[in-house]
Amino acid sequence: MEVVGVIKKIEAYWDKRSDTFDADHDTEDVKAWMDSLANLLGPETNRNVLDLGTGTGFLANMTANLGYSTIGIDISKEMMNLAVKHAKNLRSDAIFMEGSVLSLPFMDNTIDFIINARLIWTLIEPDVAIKEWLRILKPGGKIMCFNRMKEGVGLNIGKVNIYEDEEVDKQLAIKEARMEELRDLLERNGLSDVKIQKIPGLTRPGYDYDPWFVLMGTKVLTECSLIS
Incomplete structure (x- = not known):
């Protein structure tokens, strides 16, 4: 299946999941997240x-x-409709737009921080994605990927036939990646100071989940960027 077809199926899946997504993930301590x-x-x-x-x-x-x-970007319009509603309720001035993480509508060297939560395991063509993120990141800018991981191991999704389509699910190249594989993904695509850091306390007490970690890397400062 071509990448465009895979993306369309993934978009349809998250559109369908949008109505229940917040309720399914209502485990987070927002104050702890804001502090972190x-x-x-x-x-x-x-x-x-x-x-x-x-x-x-x-x-x-x-x-x-x-x-x-x-700016928040997603392939699911239905998810972002909820994001806009939440923004109004929270008096947030975040902007939301449709797009694929494999091809971003931004100029080179324009973004200070690229962040995401629960995204890294869903990536198809992960090397293409990281190169694209690096393209728009400013020198000295950082990528931060938040995900629950099994301590000392890595991603522990444990889901079978996630998208209810074997051809699509086979494209999830890193859904069970170990921590060293995730670090290598960022390093081989040009990021420096790559590390994985545990962030305790983000989930409200009473929920039995793997802890949150952040996979981070920095775009190398070049001589030209230092001069400018």
Whole structure:
């Protein structure tokens, strides 16, 4: 199956899941998330944030309310309809737009932070995706991929036939990737200072889930960027 066909099927799946997505994932301590994001992004809120696979705007609305200029992008229109509703309720000025993480509608070297949550395991053509993210990232900018992982192991999705289509599911190249494989994905595509950091306390007590980790890397500063 060609990539375009795979993306269409994935889009249809998340459109269908949109009505129940928030209820299924209502386990998060938003205050803890806000504190963690503020710490990771730093105090200079004049920087911009791109939230990939924004879904219902969970991260994008938080970073916007922290003061960062934020855009959320997703292939699912139905998910983003909910993101816009949440933004109004939260008085967030995040902007939402349709797009694929494999081909982003932004110029080179224009984004300070690329963030995402629960996206990394869904990637098809992960090397293509990371190269595309790196293209639009400013020198010195950072990529941060949040996901639950099994400590000391890596992604632990444990789902079979996720998209109810074997041809689509076979495209999920890294859904069970180990931590060292995830670090290698970023390093081989040109990111530096790559690390995986555990972020405790993001899930409200009483929920038995793998802990949250963030996979991070930085775009190397070039001599030209240092001079400018």
